[in-house]
Structures are given as structure tokens and as C-alpha cells.
Amino acid sequence: MKQRSSPVTHKAEADFDAVVIGAGFGGIYALHKLRNELGLTVRAFEKGGGVGGTWYWNRYPGAMSDVDGHVYKYSFDKELLQEWDWHTRYTPQAETLAYLETVVERHDLARDIQFDTAVESAAYDEFHDVWTLTTDTGETVTARYVVSALGPLSSRNFPDIKGLDRFEGTLVHTSAWPEDLSIDGKRVGVIGTGSTGTQFVCAASQTAAHLTVFQRTAQYVVPSGNGPVDEAEKAAIRADYDRIWEQVRTSRVGCGFEESDVPAMSVSEEERRRVFQEAWDLGNGFRFMFGSFGDIAVDPDANEAAAEFIRSKIREIVKDPETARKLTPSDLYAKRPICNQGYYEAYNRDNVSLVSLRETPIVEATAKGVVTEDGVEHELDVLVFATGFDAVDGSYKQMDIRGRGGETIREHWEDGASSYLGVSVAGFPNLFMVLGPNSAFSNLPPGIETQVEWIAELVKAVEDGGLASIEATREAEDAWSVTCQETADYTLFPKVESWIFGANIPGKKRTTMFYFAGLGSFRDKLREVTAAGYEGYVLR
Numbered sequence: 108m109k110q111r112s113s114p115v116t117h118k119a120e121a122d123f124d125a126v127v128i129g130a131g132f133g134g135i136y137a138l139h140k141l142r143n144e145l146g147l148t149v150r151a152f153e154k155g156g157g158v159g160g161t162w163y164w165n166r167y168p169g170a171m172s173d174v175d176g177h178v179y180k181y182s183f184d185k186e187l188l189q190e191w192d193w194h195t196r197y198t199p200q201a202e203t204l205a206y207l208e209t210v211v212e213r214h215d216l217a218r219d220i221q222f223d224t225a226v227e228s229a230a231y232d233e234f235h236d237v238w239t240l241t242t243d244t245g246e247t248v249t250a251r252y253v254v255s256a257l258g259p260l261s262s263r264n265f266p267d268i269k270g271l272d273r274f275e276g277t278l279v280h281t282s283a284w285p286e287d288l289s290i291d292g293k294r295v296g297v298i299g300t301g302s303t304g305t306q307f308v309c310a311a312s313q314t315a316a317h318l319t320v321f322q323r324t325a326q327y328v329v330p331s332g333n334g335p336v337d338e339a340e341k342a343a344i345r346a347d348y349d350r351i352w353e354q355v356r357t358s359r360v361g362c363g364f365e366e367s368d369v370p371a372m373s374v375s376e377e378e379r380r381r382v383f384q385e386a387w388d389l390g391n392g393f394r395f396m397f398g399s400f401g402d403i404a405v406d407p408d409a410n411e412a413a414a415e416f417i418r419s420k421i422r423e424i425v426k427d428p429e430t431a432r433k434l435t436p437s438d439l440y441a442k443r444p445i446c447n448q449g450y451y452e453a454y455n456r457d458n459v460s461l462v463s464l465r466e467t468p469i470v471e472a473t474a475k476g477v478v479t480e481d482g483v484e485h486e487l488d489v490l491v492f493a494t495g496f497d498a499v500d501g502s503y504k505q506m507d508i509r510g511r512g513g514e515t516i517r518e519h520w521e522d523g524a525s526s527y528l529g530v531s532v533a534g535f536p537n538l539f540m541v542l543g544p545n546s547a548f549s550n551l552p553p554g555i556e557t558q559v560e561w562i563a564e565l566v567k568a569v570e571d572g573g574l575a576s577i578e579a580t581r582e583a584e585d586a587w588s589v590t591c592q593e594t595a596d597y598t599l600f601p602k603v604e605s606w607i608f609g610a611n612i613p614g615k616k617r618t619t620m621f622y623f624a625g626l627g628s629f630r631d632k633l634r635e636v637t638a639a640g641y642e643g644y645v646l647r
């Protein structure tokens with residue numbers, strides 16, 4: 108750690124000590140940490156009309172967290188964990204939103220959040236160590252620190268479909284679902300079968316007059332095991348929260364179940380099938396992938412065994428063999444795991460049909476719907492894009508962020524998004540990202556807490572030292588990129604096309620965007636960096 112010897116005082120030179128961008132899980136906690144715990148003056152800007160981030164925008168039918176609800180929360184507010192009541196294993200969108208609103212109220216945060224305001228630019232003045240930010244409401248503010256909690260899955264991806272402007276029905280992206288849009292009794296089409304699309308299919312199949320699913324790549328989907336939680340289970344969870352969070356923080360994916368270390372091929376075929384069946388019955392995608400055996404995401408044979416088990420379930424569940432064939436994936440089981448209730452079963456309903464876009468791509472939209480290559484016109488009242496996001500760096504590239512020497516973040520990331528520890532970028536002092544590129548691949552709330560606490564620690568180091576700035580070195584950032592690449596290459600994840608590596612966006616450079624060695628290992632790394640005097644950072 109390098110330090111400038113003469114302390115400087117910057118408080119008077121900026122409107123706020125810190126600006127937080129976004130009021131989702133990350134921004135809310137950052138505001139709480141910096142204002143309520145470090146005593147800084149903070150202004151948060153939120154483009155939405157309320158708090159919640161992902162849980163504010165994603166109101167599509169079926170939207171819910173697919174990680175067990177009791178660990179899809181903050182761990183810091185222990186009292187609220189004791190008071191909070193819930194009814195089902197997974198938390199529906201409206202309940203997570205209500206939870207976040209409650210956190211904001213309990214910690215008196217709303218008075219420092221400016222809603223309906225998007226930050227458009229942020230530029231660093233390296234002579235005065237101050238960031239200047241402009242908003243779409245025409246305001247300009249200055250701050251010594253910027254915490255950007257933009258959300259890794261917030262920049263929407265829309266497929267380019269010829270003639271879409273001709274469509275006379277309703278077009279909607281799942282993450283911009285209007286509160287008053289009902290699909291009940293309507294002819295609905297959905298493009299995309301990721302975590303979002305499959306959740307939507309389960310819900311929409313129950314209420315739409317007809318649902319046409321446009322699938323590009325078949326997915327491995329396991330049951331979520333959702334259902335009611337009784338009072339005894341809730342009491343047991345509440346009494347055990349300290350141990351639960353400790354387990355989450357030291358685990359790989361942070362989802363609250365015991366992860367397996369047993370190699371899949373070390374047991375007999377019969378035992379393997381028994382374990383997969385048990386995981387299938389218990390439900391949860393992360394649990395199926397990381398809790399059944401320890402090497403499904405890394406060993407090709409183990410992966411194929413898990414994949415084949417799921418394929419056998421598709422054959423068993425889906426009655427029409429042609430639909431089952433289209434739904435059966437042939438690639439590796441190495442995307443962010445998906446689970447929900449009744450996905451494959453939905454295709455047995457008379458009101459659901461499946462179109463394989465690999466076999467019959469959409470050629471154009473018409474006034475009435477979309478036409479596929481086989482000449483069929485699919486008539487629709489509502490066309491839903493469950494087509495995902497320009498993930499991780501996409502939301503940053505929409506903003507004009509300039510660091511030292513006027514370098515833009517787009518220029519800095521020309522060869523692929525990078526950071527030091529998912530938080531800091533060389534040449535962008537005092538800018539801290541929550542879930543920036545190369546953050547831990549895990550359940551997001553504990554990942555977010557880890558990073559926000561780290562950011563607060565870094566800010567405190569600057570404040571306590573009477574210093575002006577903290578900045579990652581280029582060497583540290585490059586070394587972290589190599590580490591993340593190595594952790595990814597150890598797994599099978601880079602071998603399939605998914606948003607995790609930017610493969611879903613045409614023209615986007617394929618880069619590793621996560622640290623794959625787990626949340627526990629990521630937290631160890633942060634402790635090592637602290638113990639080594641903030642190694643990889645320059646404090647001035």
C-alpha cells in the first residue's frame with residue numbers, strides 16, 4: 108500500500124461524500140453502510156419510481172427468486188430476519204420487493220434516495236479527487252466516492268426481428284412488465300427459455316388462452332420443490348440463522364445447502380441415480396448441480412450423467428415425443444442452473460405449443476403475430492421478450508463514465524470487461540462497483556453484502572488515513588482477470604454459450620465475467636488483500 112504523507116481534507120469540495128447509483132439490493136445496502144455506519148453524506152439516485160432494482164422491474168407473471176427465500180435476504184439486519192414472515196420456500200417478486208421496502212423504511216434510507224432519476228455520466232477530476240455526475244433530470248452533483256450498483260442484469264436484450272413495428276399487439280420485455288398488463292385469456296408468445304422464460308411459461312400456461320413458446324436452445328430444468336413452509340420450519344430457520352449465514356459465506360454458491368465433495372463417477376450407477384432422484388425430489392437448480400455431487404460443473408462424465416438424468420425426466424414427463432425431442436438439450440449442463448415448478452409438464456397442456464427456432468426461425472413480424480420459416484403465422488395478442496440482458500458490463504456501457512485522463516469505461520473495457528475483485532477499475536479512483544465484472548458467481552444477496560462491506564472497508568481506509576483516494580493498479584486488475592479466467596477454465600461453463608460469458612449478445616466479445624472459485628474463496632481473497640495492506644491498491 109502506498110500512501111501520500113500529508114492528509115488532505117476534501118469534504119468541503121463536493122456536494123456529497125458519496126453518490127450511490129441504483130437502489131436495488133446493492134444500492135440500498137451501500138447507502139446504509141456509508142451513511143448509517145460510516146457517517147458520510149450520501150445521495151442515491153434511482154431511475155425507477157421506487158426501490159428494489161431487479162425486484163422493482165421484473166414483474167412478469169411467475170417472477171420469483173429461485174434460491175431458497177430465507178437466504179435470498181440480507182444477513183445484516185438480524186432483527187428483521189426474526190420478524191419477517193414468509194409462506195413459501197421461494198419468494199415471489201412482490202414479497203422480495205416488500206422486504207426491500209421494509210429494509211429501506213427500518214433504516215430510514217428513502218430520504219436520501221432520489222427516484223425517477225438516472226445518472227447519465229460520471230467524470231473524475233484527478234486534480235481535485237472529485238467525481239462530477241449528471242442526471243437525466245438535468246442535475247449536476249459532485250461526490251468524492253461513487254458506488255455504482257447498476258445491477259448485472261438490467262440492460263435489456265431485444266432480438267432484432269424484421270417488421271416488429273408492424274405488430275399491432277402488445278410487445279413487452281419481462282424486465283419492463285407494466286403493472287396493468289394481464290395475459291389472462293390472451294394469445295401469448297414468449298421468446299426465450301432461460302430462468303425468466305421458464306418461470307414465465309409455468310405461470311402463463313395456467314392463464315393464457317394459448318401460449319406459444321419460441322425456444323432457441325433447449326434448457327436443463329429441474330424442479331424447484333416450491334411449496335408451503337410451516338411454522339416449525341420457520342422457527343428452526345430463525346433459531347439457526349447465525350450458522351446458516353456462516354455456511355453461506357464459506358460455501359461456493361452461497362445458496363444455503365451443503366455442497367457435495369463426492370465425485371459423481373466414484374459411486375455406482377445405481378447410487379448416482381438415487382442421488383440425482385433425491386436432488387430432483389428436493390428441488391432447486393443450484394442444489395441439483397452443486398449439492399448432488401461435487402464435480403458436475405467440472406468433470407465431463409459427471410456432467411453427462413446429470414444431463415442424461417434430466418433428459419430421461421423430459422422423456423418421462425412430456426407426452427408428445429416430438430415436443431419432448433425439441434425440449435431435450437444435447438449440450439453440456441453448464442449454464443446458470445434453472446429450476447421451477449412444472450416446466451416440462453406445461454407442454455402437456457392443450458393451450459401450450461413449442462416452436463424450435465433452430466428448426467423454424469422467426470422470419471418476420473406481422474400485424475397479427477410472427478411468421479416462422481415454415482410459413483406458419485403465429486397469431487398473438489402479446490409477444491413477450493424473455494431474452495435476457497447485456498449482462499454485467501452492459502449497464503455500464505450505457506453510461507458515460509470517465510476516469511483518469513478522460514479514459515471512458517468503454518475504452519477501458521474494449522478487450523472485455525475487467526476489474527479488481529469485481530469492485531475497482533484501474534484509472535477510476537474512488538469508483539466502486541457492486542457486482543462489477545469478475546465478482547463471485549454465487550447467490551447474489553450474500554455476494555452483494557460481501558462486496559458492499561468491502562467497499563465500506565476501502566472507503567474507511569481512505570477516511571481514517573485522511574487521504575483522498577484509493578485506486579486499483581492495472582497489474583492487480585490484470586492479475587484478477589487471469590485468476591478469474593483460470594477459475595472459469597477449471598469448470599465446464601465456458602464451453603457453452605451463455606450470458607455469463609457475453610455469448611448471448613451478437614458482437615459482444617466473449618470474456619470471463621465471474622470468479623468461479625466460490626464465495627468462500629472470494630471472501631478469503633479479500634481478507635488476504637486486507638492483511639497485505641490493501642495489496643493491489645494505491646491509497647493517496
Ligand code: N01
Binds near residue numbers: 303323
Ligand atoms: O436470460 P437468459 P434470463 N432469439 O439470457 C433466448 C437471473 N434470473 O432473463 O439460450 C431467440 O438466461 C436465449 O436463447 P439461447 C439468472 O441469473 C434469476 O432468462 O441464448 N432467442 C435464452 O433462452 C439468469 O441466469 C431469477 O439460445 C433468444 C433466453 O432468450 C439471468 O437472470 C429469475 C434471442 C435468455 O435467457 C438471466 O436470465 C430470472 C434471440 N435473438 C432470472 N436472444 C431468479 O430466480 C436471446 N434468446 C433469482
